[in-house]
Amino acid sequence: MSNGPFYQGGCRCGAVTLMTCHAPLATGHCDCATCREVVGARQRVLLLWPADQLQLATGVDELVSSRIPGGGVAYHCGRCGDSVLAEYPEEALVELGAETIPDVPLEPGSDDTQEALFVRLGHRPIVEP
Numbered sequence: 001m002s003n004g005p006f007y008q009g010g011c012r013c014g015a016v017t018l019m020t021c022h023a024p025l026a027t028g029h030c031d032c033a034t035c036r037e038v039v040g041a042r043q044r045v046l047l048l049w050p051a052d053q054l055q056l057a058t059g060v061d062e063l064v065s066s067r068i069p070g071g072g073v074a075y076h077c078g079r080c081g082d083s084v085l086a087e088y089p090e091e092a093l094v095e096l097g098a099e100t101i102p103d104v105p106l107e108p109g110s111d112d113t114q115e116a117l118f119v120r121l122g123h124r125p126i127v128e129p
């Protein structure tokens with residue numbers, strides 16, 4: 001095990017919890033239609049991890065899945081309806097809204113590499129939020 005960061009989060013009702021020992025691969029602000037719909041706001045803060053760096057701790061049985069643009073599958077909590085995460089199997093990436101793990105420190109805006117990554121997943125990142 002590394003001595004890296006440790007972050008914990010989950011849905012509002014607490015049924016689904018997840019954790020990671022890694023800093024996110026990318027962070028970004030996005031105002032694509034999907035993100036705006038999920039948070040009901042003009043933009044959403046996204047966090048991205050390699051799929052093997054994020055673990056679901058509890059609530060796997062509560063998750064309800066739906067397909068999203070960009071080839072991913074979104075999961076939300078069947079009890080409280082909170083969006084928990086989205087998986088992109090082909091990219092081996094897992095995406096979370098920052099509201100799911102509020103402790104992760106955010107860099108201001110995305111750099112070019114991170115932006116390209118979010119675009120590939122069907123997002124519309126804002127470079128200067």
Ligand SMILES: [Zn+2]
Binds near residue numbers: 011079
């Ligand atoms: Zn919940």
Ligand SMILES: [Zn+2]
Binds near residue numbers: 034122123
């Ligand atoms: Zn988006």
